[in-house]
Amino acid sequence: MAKHQSSPEGASSQGANSPDANQTLEPFFVLHKAQPQATVGEKLSRSGKGRERGSKSSPKSPGKFKRTPSDEQSSGTLYEQWRLKAFNETWSKIESSIEGVLRDINLKLFNEVLQWVEESFSEIKSNVKLSSSEIQQPYPLVNDTLCRKIPTAFVLTKNAEFVDDIKTFCDLGMHLKSNRCHVANMSTLDFSIKYRVGGSIRSLLRQLHSEPLDIADVLTLAKWYCEGENYVKPIVVMIDDMERCNPDVLGNFITMLSEWVMKIPIFFIMGVATTVEAPRNLLPSNALQHLDPCMLTLGTPSDRMNALVESVLVRLCYNFSLGHKVTLFLRNYFLRHDGTITSFISALKLACSKHFSLESVSFLCLYLLDKDYELIFFSSLYNYLNIQCLFEVARYSKMQFLDIFCEATDPEMYSMSCSDSTSKKPIKCGAKNSSEMLSSGVGSIARAIHTIREMPVTALSNLLNTWNIHTEKMTEINGEVKKLQSLVTTNEGKVYDENLPNIRKRTISLLSGKGNSPNEKVAMLLDAMIRKYMKPTECMALHEIICFRDVDVLRSGLIGDSRKTIQLDLLKCQSYLSCSCCSSDAMSLSPSMHDTSIMYKLAQEYGDVINLYEWYQSFKNVLTSASQTPKKKRHLSPASKKAKTLPPSAIEALIQARFCEAVTELQITGLLRMPSKRRPDFVQRIAFGL
Amino acid sequence: MGKQPKTPEPERRTTRSAASISPAPTPSKPSAPPKTPEVSSSLRHLLSGFPGRKSQILDLIRLIGPLNSPSLPLLLYGNASTGKTSTVLKVLEHLNRPFVYVSCRSCHNPRILFETVLSQLGSSHKQCKKMPDFLNYLREALAERNKEMVFLVFDSIESVRSWDTGSKVLSLLLTLYDKLQNDGAGLLYISRSTPDAYLLRFGSFQPIDLCFPDYTFEEIHSILMRNQANPKLYSSFLSVVLKPFTRVTRRIDELASALDPLYKKYCEPLTDSTITPDEAMKRRLFDYVQPHLIAALNQTFTIPPRALKDKSGIKRQGSGIGNATGLRELDFHMSVSAKYLLISAFLASRNPATLDAALFDSTGGCVGRKRKRKSSQSSIDKNNTKAEEMLTKGPGTFPLERLLAIFQCITSVLEEDSSLNEEKALENSIGLMSDVLLQLSTLCNSNFLCKSGNCPLEGSVRYRSMIDEDMALKVARSVNFPLSNYVYRR
Structure with a gap:
């Protein structure tokens, strides 16, 4: 918040430059005037009551708002609205960009699948009439x-988690449908042991047929296929997660359809989450041979992640970026826990919403025009371009963009390299090879620079x-790059007439010897660029507007400790029920408390088994x-009221x-295990401590 | 009608009655030679289409008998892909008899079976769910045909058994002969299982069985040789590959699907596919195909990557070699905690439970573990038998608690190691433990673990790891985990 002082400067410069100053001046003016207000707002939102306040107060239209805020409540509402608007706009931009990126990645596969279907279909049609x-x-x-x-395409989704691919398969279905195919999208549930193969064929027919069917068999399918327009199109049956299907039912389904294969051109597209061997391990052999x-x-999750990082995280034009710790957290979350793009996106969304709801000045980004943006975050563009150059190197050496991005957002690294830059010492990494570097924990940027030194000329x-x-x-x-380009092309010409081992020797000798080989020069250039231009968003002035740094909020949002919460809630139930009869003392027990809570409190006194x-x-x-x-208290709870009139045995x-x-x-909440046959008198406690 | 009369009727009738007296499917050999000169050209064509099925076809024609004469029910049985269905269909077509075909595999419940039969008979009844209804409607439909014989062919009746009311439906189908006495229906059953599976109650008429034996080597050869574009080349190919493959399987469909890609490989070096190979060329082609041959013998089902049309064979071969080296690494994404969980599941299945305490002691593993015991011959033998026993038993089951304990041990060792350098410790700030149960369900879904018992509240669920050691090693390698230190050997 200390950096707010620099805001008038930005406002004045923008007011002078922008032609439509009237529109854009206002928010800056508000910021300037309402600075104490903003801190109040921040306090409120930090304590988590900002939203409640906003909903309680009567909404006022922004038009009636006076610039000198007389009414705190109305200004609070206004900020809420602005924040919400800012979040909606930013997130819709990010979301559409994510969708675009993922669609582009999938499109290649979609076209490949379509080509395969068309080729096989024409082959069948030419053979059998x-x-x-x-x-x-x-x-x-x-x-x-x-x-x-039956022609079958196994699509390897390259991810043990299947969530990402549900949408991919839906999109694939749409793509095929729009390209003259009948598509039936079948899921694991259609191959359950409960409904057997009848359920599968019914589901297949339901998706192809427009009207509901009384009876579902392959003959009906054949009849339907002969009707009018249907005849000219292939039937594509997509099973999105083959490994989760019941193997017997799927095997029966395949053998059943295989009897009709000459007559009805059916194509299977099956998603395989793990290895190529999975279908062989799963299906019976008489189904396999059909x-x-x-x-x-499909593109690997890390490829998709790279594309996402490149298009969303690095670019500052969405008015939203992540701090170093948050980036690191997201990276670890992706690698260690989940590994799906879906949850990464939802985590990003959570971060985005938290940023706009918790950060008091975040709504300002709405009013930043491109030009202001460049003025305020003038270094961010260079930073972005710089990281792009790094990514190009990473693409060559198959490194993860997210790793590089993590390092690039590290403010410590930046301050370190800033202090280094006076001494002009290049980033050292000796003459190790890359695998050694990987194990020795050298940073990924240093590794990228090292890759350049080992790169072949082309x-x-x-x-x-x-x-x-x-x-x-x-x-x-750019001048430097052009110079190097010409140097490399001349070198390339020279090297071409020698054979390959010599190139290698030569590069190595140049590397170790004079240090002025093109590789070395390019590496030096990248090094200099990193020193000069790479500046984490967190180190820029006014980064609070766009940068989300609160990793703890994100962590508690993503990895909630549900079991702990259940235990805590059971122990403190009176504070939730806000019941008048129970005392505030946590450990005392009264009959009017909730039964489960009493039981749980009593259970605290036992060891791991309870008699x-x-x-x-x-x-x-x-x-x-x-x-x-x-x-007197008896009358308060309905249970005891009844008990008054009941005989003792009924009370019991x-x-x-x-x-x-x-x-x-307690058993359903997972805190307890029911008695076993061996010890029928004892239940077992499962959860201990908090 | 017009095709049919090639044998005088009285003679035929005697043979059929002879067969009905002795229901064994004896191909009456003495009667076969005098018939051969009378074989019509269409029959000869039929016989040439089915190498090695001559006696079965002749028997079938004999048992079916002349037009509109009542015939006994027949059960054709034999292993998969021995030509049962196609023989029946071709014979009926050859004799020009009307028939109704229903494959019990295509129908998945009795209703569909009944309605398929009735609709082919031209019955007007739309719905038929119950067996008595079926019988009544069937009688009606047959009566409408005015004694014109129609054959009911029930294919793959063995699959009826797996239906809910399978045994009842099966006995209905098999006793149709008794129930439809003189109604003008011939019954043909086709099955993969032997007649012993269809023994009926005493008194009902047992269908006459006709066995379709497995093909011999020569028959397989002649079947595969049909319709080849370049018979000489293909026969030289078969001379190389067929022997080893018939040792593995005699099923025509399996052989055909195994040999097809191999033949493509065999023809790869040839520029002209119509060439007639000489000895030297055969040798060269054999040398070319031999490495693929061994690989193909060991593989039942391979999924080739989709080859683009413009890619040359050499390039594809290169990618194959790339695959072989790629097998050393895990080629799909899995989160780190799922990997550790999988490793611990593998260990829990592989190691005896009593050894856990020794392997995962307070120092976090078997760093200083050494085995110095000298083993005598007898103890080695004992160990060997134990190891064999373990192999035959397969992976063991384990409760969730044991899995979690091992998982905790493994990850705590990991965290200890990585806390040595500061940066990694920071990265570890999200523990691996937070949503293990989610990861567990992921592993179960991808068939890496299998779960017994289905009530999660009972708590007696046991798991079993389904991965082999190669896979476990791959996973361990991808997280730099020294798996081999923890695996109990013997």
């Missing part, structure tokens, strides 16, 4: 084919070409003792019933 009456015959075609095979397999590969010239495009706006660097009888006795004691002594039964209910509840 059948009239519609022949297709509808119930008996198989007797010709000389020895083995009936498949004519081929393998297609790759180097390619790299420089891409750099030339990226650095167009950085005139100074049911003793437990029940103490539970009964708590309930009855209180109902005897304080006669009631208490037993309540006991059973409470035990079951």
Whole structure:
């Protein structure tokens, strides 16, 4: 917040430059005037009550708002609205960009699949020509084919988690549907043991047929296929997660369809999450031999992640960026826990929403025009281009962009290199090879620079070409790049007539000897660029507007400790129920408390096994003792009210019933395990401590 | 009608009655030679289409008998892909008899089976769910045909058994002959299982069984040789590959699908596919195909990557070699905690539970573990038998608690190691433990673990790891975990 002082400067400069100053001046003016207000807002939102306040206060239209804030509540509402608007706009921009990126990645596979379907379909059509009456015959075609095979594409999704690919398969279905195919999208549930193969064929027909069917069999499918327009299109059956299907049902389904394979052109597309061997391990062999397999590969999650980092995280034009710690957290979350893009995106969304709801000045980004943006965050563009250049190197050496980005956002690293830059010492990494560096924990940027030193000449010239495009706006660097480009091309010409081992020797000798080989020069250039231009967003002035840094909020949002919360809630139930009769003392027990809570508190006194009888006795004691002594409280709870009129045996039964209910509840929440056959009198505690 | 009369009727009738007296499928050999000159050209064509099935076809024609004469129910049985269905269909087509075909594999419940039969008979009844209804409607439909014989062919009746009311439906189907006496229906059952599976109750008419034996080597050869574009080349190919493959399987469909890609490989070096190979060329082609041959023998099902059309064979071969080296690494994404969980599941399945305490002691593993015991011959033998026993038993099951304990040990060792350098310690700030149960369900979904018992509240669920050691090693390598230190050997 200390950096707010610099805001008037930005406002004045923008006001002078911008032609439509009237529009853009206002928010800056508000910021300037309402600075104490903003801190109030911040305090409120930090304590987590900002939103409640906003909902309680009556909404006022922004037009009526006076610039000198007389009414705190209305200004709070206004900020809320602005924040919400800022969040909505920013997130919709980011979301659409993410969708675009993922669509581009998938499009290659989609076209490949489509091409495969079309090729196989035309092959089948050219081989077999059948009239519609022949297709509808119930008996198989007797010709000389020895083995009936269904063309099957196994799409390796390269991720053990399947969440990402559900949408991919939906999109693939849409893509195929729009390109003259009948598509049936079948899921694991269609191949369950409960409904057998009848369920699968019914689901298949339901997706193809428009009207509901009384009876579902392959003959109906054949009849449908002969109707009118249907005949000219192939039928594509997509099973998104093959490994989770029941193997017997799927096997039956395949053999059943294989009897009709000459007549109805069916194609399978099956998603395989793990290895190529999975279908072989899963399906029975008589089903396998009816498949004519081929393998297609989806982009790996790390490829997608790279594309996401490149298009969303690095670019500051979305008015939202992540601090170093948050980036690190997200990276670890992706690698260690989940590994799905879906949850990464939702984490990003959470970060984004938290940023706009918690950071008081975040809404300002709405009012930043591109020009202001460049003025305020003038270094961010260079930073972005610089990171792009680094990514080009990473692309060559197959490093993860997220690793590099993590390092690039590290403010410590930046301050270190700033202090280094006076001494002009290049980033050292000796003459190790890259695998050694990996194990010795050298940073990924240093590794990237080292990669350049080992690059062959052609790759180097390619790299420089891409750099030339990226650095167009950085005139100074662009000149250097061009110079190096010409150097490399002349070198390339010289080297071409020698053979490959010599190139290697030569590069190595140059590397170790004079240090003025093109590789070394390019590495030096990158090093200099990093020193000069790479500046983490966190180190920029006014970064609070766009940068989210609160890693703890994100962590508690993503990795909630549900079991701990349940235990805490059970112990402190009176504070939630805000019941008048229970004392504020946490450990005292009264009969009017919730049964489960009483039971859980009683259970605290036991070790890892609880004797049911003793437990029940103490539970009964708590309930009855209180109902005897304080006669007045009895009327408060309906259960005890009834108990007054009941005979003792019925009271006993009631208490037993309540006991059973409470035990079951504890079991369902996972805090308890029911008695085993060996020790029928004891339940086992599963959760200990907090 | 017009095709049919090639044998005088009285003679035929005697053979059929002879067969009905002795229901064994004896191909009456003495009667076969005098018939051969009378074989019509269409029959000869039929026989040439089915190498090695001559006696079965002749028997079938004999048992089916002349037009519109009542015939006994037949059960054709034999292993998969021995030509049962196609023989029946071709024979009926050859004899020009009307028939109704229903494959019990295509139908998945009795209703569909009944309605398929009835609709092919032209019955007007739309719905038929119950067995008595089926019988009534069937009688009606047959009565409408005015004694014109129609054959009901029930294919793969063995799959009826797996239906809910399978045994009842099966006995209904098999006793149709008794129930439809003289209604003008011939019954043909086709099955993969032997007649013993269809023994009926005493008194009902047992169908006459006709065995379709497995093909011999020569028959397989002649079947595969049909319709080849370049018979000489293909026969030289078969002479190389067929022997080893028939040792593995005699099923035509399996052989055909195994040999097809191999033949493509065999033809790869040839520029002209119509060439007639000489000895030297055969040798060269054999040398070329031999490495692929061994690989193909050991593999039942391979999924080739989709080859683009413009790619040359050499390039594809290169990618194959790349795959072989790529097998050393895990080629799909899995989160680190799932990997550790999988490793601990593998260890829990592989190691005896009593050894856990020794392997995962307070020092966090078996760093200083040494085995110095000298082993005598007898103890080695004992160990060997134990190891064999372990192999035959397969991976063991384990409760969730044991899995979590091992997981905790492994990850705590990891965290200890990585806390040596500061940066890694920072990275470890998210523990691996937070959502283990989610990871567990992921592993179960991808069939790496299998779960027994289905009530999660009971707490008696046991797990078993389904991965082999190669896979476990790959996973361990990807997280730099010294798996081999922890695996109990013998």
